Amino acid sequence: MKITLQQLRYVVEVANRGSMNEAARRLFISQPSLSNAIRELEENIQMTIFERTNKGITLSKEGAEFLAYARQVMEQAELLENRYLNAKPSPQHFSVSTQHYAFAVNAFVQLVQEYGQDEYELALRETKTHEIIQDVKSQRSEIGILYINEFNSKVINRLLKDGNLIFNSLFKAKAHIFVSIRNPLAQHAVVTLDQLQDYPYLYFEQGEFNSFHFAEEILSTLSHRKSIKVNDRATLFNLLIGLNGYTISTGVLSSDLNGNEIIPVPLASDETINVGWICHRNAKLTKLGAAYIEALEQTVVNEAR
Numbered sequence: 001m002k003i004t005l006q007q008l009r010y011v012v013e014v015a016n017r018g019s020m021n022e023a024a025r026r027l028f029i030s031q032p033s034l035s036n037a038i039r040e041l042e043e044n045i046q047m048t049i050f051e052r053t054n055k056g057i058t059l060s061k062e063g064a065e066f067l068a069y070a071r072q073v074m075e076q077a078e079l080l081e082n083r084y085l086n087a088k089p090s091p092q093h094f095s096v097s098t099q100h101y102a103f104a105v106n107a108f109v110q111l112v113q114e115y116g117q118d119e120y121e122l123a124l125r126e127t128k129t130h131e132i133i134q135d136v137k138s139q140r141s142e143i144g145i146l147y148i149n150e151f152n153s154k155v156i157n158r159l160l161k162d163g164n165l166i167f168n169s170l171f172k173a174k175a176h177i178f179v180s181i182r183n184p185l186a187q188h189a190v191v192t193l194d195q196l197q198d199y200p201y202l203y204f205e206q207g208e209f210n211s212f213h214f215a216e217e218i219l220s221t222l223s224h225r226k227s228i229k230v231n232d233r234a235t236l237f238n239l240l241i242g243l244n245g246y247t248i249s250t251g252v253l254s255s256d257l258n259g260n261e262i263i264p265v266p267l268a269s270d271e272t273i274n275v276g277w278i279c280h281r282n283a284k285l286t287k288l289g290a291a292y293i294e295a296l297e298q299t300v301v302n303e304a305r
Helices: 005-017 020-027 031-045 061-084 101-115 131-135 152-162 233-242 287-303
Strands: 050-053 054-059 092-098 120-126 143-148 165-174 178-180 202-204 227-230 247-248 262-266 272-279
Touching: 005 020, 005 031, 031 262, 061 272, 092 101, 092 131, 092 287, 101 120, 101 287, 120 131, 120 233, 131 143, 131 152, 131 272, 143 152, 143 165, 143 287, 152 165, 152 178, 165 287, 178 233, 202 233, 202 247, 227 262, 227 287, 233 262, 272 287
Parallel strands: 092 120, 092 143, 202 227
Antiparallel strands: 050 054, 143 272, 165 272, 178 247, 178 262
């Protein structure tokens, strides 16, 4: 038996949706028919593409590699249809999961402005560290953005290895704090940990995986007299301004998206973090994935000036 374009389309749609039911609805076929078609393909190529559990379906390690080839074939088939059949382009798909970095959002904006067409289905997920890794492992997202440092590297690298993922460095940064321009610390050339004690410390919740190793903020094992846990970047920035709080981050901040109310100030610390992006080891980036990385690299250069 041969692999058909229809089978490849089914695999890509299921991977995009993360659900047989939702994929079947989008493909206008019944869920049993879609499940049977996927099983027939798996039997034909003697490979498990999707692993079925009580919690749903996820791509197997071999399935992730198969999906990468399937997407390339579908892209080429669409080019042929558009060129010779005047077919309507299919909606573009791309998803990225990231820690709460403004530069990641800014790069996403650039991607949409440059490559957005009349129809697209894109996703930007600012989420928890462990979920970023799981999103890329299951191909819910093509790319994930997080950091590695000396403290968390063993845990993070083990999860990446288990998921057949690779880490690509974007930039290395010294520790900074983000504060309101009206915070007295904003006038300092550098601040010390002792100077921070009277100010509320703001940090991102990590949910079920609330280990220090998954914290978005370095120096996560330090104790604080005042601390506030938040879920999203907008809330954190509002509290930075409203409560004269601070958070610890990279020092890379987008004034285009966040205005000039928040500024970075160097923190007296020897800590260094390596911020980068993760993807499947065997999966070639899609056109939008490669374009996003290019926008990401350019954004980092511009905002680090």
